[in-house]
Amino acid sequence: MESCVSIDSLSINVYSEIGVLKKVLLHRPGKEIENLVPDYLGRLLFDDIPYLKVAQQEHDKFSDVLRENGVEVVYVENLIADVLNDDDIKNEFVEEFLNESGIILPVLKDALKEYLLSMNTEEMIDTIIAGIRKDDVKLKKVNSLSGIIKDDYPFYLDPMPNLYFTRDIGASIGNGLSISRMKTEARRRETLFIKYIHKYHDLFKDANIPLWYDRTMPFSIEGGDELILSDEVMAIGCSERTSSEAIEILAKNLLNGDTSFKKILVFEIPKARSFMHLDTVFTMVDYDKFTIHSGIQGNLNVYEISSGSDGTLKYRNDTNSLENILSNALGLDYVELIKCGGGDPIISGREQWNDGSNTLAIAPGVVVTYERNYVSNELLEKKGIKVLRIPSAELSRGRGGPRCMSMPLVRENLR
Numbered sequence: 001m002e003s004c005v006s007i008d009s010l011s012i013n014v015y016s017e018i019g020v021l022k023k024v025l026l027h028r029p030g031k032e033i034e035n036l037v038p039d040y041l042g043r044l045l046f047d048d049i050p051y052l053k054v055a056q057q058e059h060d061k062f063s064d065v066l067r068e069n070g071v072e073v074v075y076v077e078n079l080i081a082d083v084l085n086d087d088d089i090k091n092e093f094v095e096e097f098l099n100e101s102g103i104i105l106p107v108l109k110d111a112l113k114e115y116l117l118s119m120n121t122e123e124m125i126d127t128i129i130a131g132i133r134k135d136d137v138k139l140k141k142v143n144s145l146s147g148i149i150k151d152d153y154p155f156y157l158d159p160m161p162n163l164y165f166t167r168d169i170g171a172s173i174g175n176g177l178s179i180s181r182m183k184t185e186a187r188r189r190e191t192l193f194i195k196y197i198h199k200y201h202d203l204f205k206d207a208n209i210p211l212w213y214d215r216t217m218p219f220s221i222e223g224g225d226e227l228i229l230s231d232e233v234m235a236i237g238c239s240e241r242t243s244s245e246a247i248e249i250l251a252k253n254l255l256n257g258d259t260s261f262k263k264i265l266v267f268e269i270p271k272a273r274s275f276m277h278l279d280t281v282f283t284m285v286d287y288d289k290f291t292i293h294s295g296i297q298g299n300l301n302v303y304e305i306s307s308g309s310d311g312t313l314k315y316r317n318d319t320n321s322l323e324n325i326l327s328n329a330l331g332l333d334y335v336e337l338i339k340c341g342g343g344d345p346i347i348s349g350r351e352q353w354n355d356g357s358n359t360l361a362i363a364p365g366v367v368v369t370y371e372r373n374y375v376s377n378e379l380l381e382k383k384g385i386k387v388l389r390i391p392s393a394e395l396s397r398g399r400g401g402p403r404c405m406s407m408p409l410v411r412e413n414l415r
């Protein structure tokens with residue numbers, strides 16, 4: 001992908017999983033984590049409650065490691081604050097947000113709107129992410145049955161504790177964007193941030209960024225399933241979160257769009273919480289090296305999608321070994337699959353659960369990982385990979401690792 005445009009001027013440029021990372025979108029976990037309570041953990045997609053203070057320290061360490069390695073870190077909360085400093089856009093956003101939160105009772109909607117709009121923009125964004133408890137807002141007395149009989153659910157607006165997994169809400173693909181349609185109600189509103197940033201932020205609004213998929217489409221797809229193997233090939237997980245219908249729509253738009261992409265490899269993985277996205281079991285760490293969780297190896301079907309000259313999609317079940325499928329796709333003689341936890345059933349079970357296969361490559365052969373997955377980390381080093389470890393006691397409780405916690409916006413193109 002040679003181009004005469006300076007890469008620093010591009011708002012989105014991602015043609016690989018491993019090209020030098022220049023700019024990335026994160027969210028620093030905040031008060032939303034403290035609104036997690038045992039009764040609603042499952043619905044909010046958590047298994048435990050992280051200790052916020054330590055989770056923030058760990059997240060700051062993550063962003064420090066990225067900055068020390070030349071990556072520009074931008075935060076969702078700051079970009080959306082830039083956008084919502086315009087009063088009309090702020091109104092539009094709050095209105096849409098409340099509608100999507102299922103707030104239909106007019107008296108409640110007015111009260112929440114007034115409550116939110118009484119705050120400064122930054123405070124309002126933090127509150128929207130943290131959730132609004134019922135005892136935060138005083139409602140006008142209304143003479144209605146629903147005003148008298150109350151359920152004991154504590155929130156008017158649910159918290160969004162998963163927002164620190166920015167990977168999932170969208171995916172930069174080439175110079176375009178796929179805005180996710182999240183599978184679960186718990187995460188669906190998160191993608192409003194991406195919608196507004198894409199539509200209104202100065203960094204994006206005039207850049208003519210094509211949308212390969214949009215959040216309003218009816219089938220679910222999440223960024224953790226979208227991997228850019230090269231400037232010609234993507235891998236997409238057909239998983240617990242990403243549907244075959246969504247993959248087809250994205251494939252049609254991308255493969256028939258004005259891009260270099262020619263093929264999508266669809267990895268059909270078991271639909272299970274511990275394998276929720278493809279990147280929980282498979283990530284790229286170097287030109288010819290991948291991490292893999294052995295739990296999927298026997299259970300993997302791979303289909304290739306390409307586009308015919310008339311724009312119709314063609315499908316082929318590729319029954320080769322995964323190594324052969326990947327080396328063919330990348331034009332290499334050989335690729336190596338590095339097993340999470342060395343393939344030992346206990347170690348790999350434990351380390352994969354804590355995202356041992358979820359590496360974030362910041363350059364070919366250089367990855368950020370959780371330090372707790374020490375067996376997988378040492379193995380990566382033995383294979384010549386440079387491993388930058390970050391602390392993860394609290395962050396890992398959300399079931400996502402460094403790749404899940406980052407949405408690359410700009411990577412250098414590979415030579």
Ligand SMILES: NC(=[NH2+])NCCC[C@H](N)C(=O)O
Pocket residue numbers: 044045046162165167168187223224225276277279280398399400401403404
């Ligand atoms: N790309 C990923 N693997 N993301 C992990 C997301 C974890 C989050 N708790 C969820 O269930 O949605």
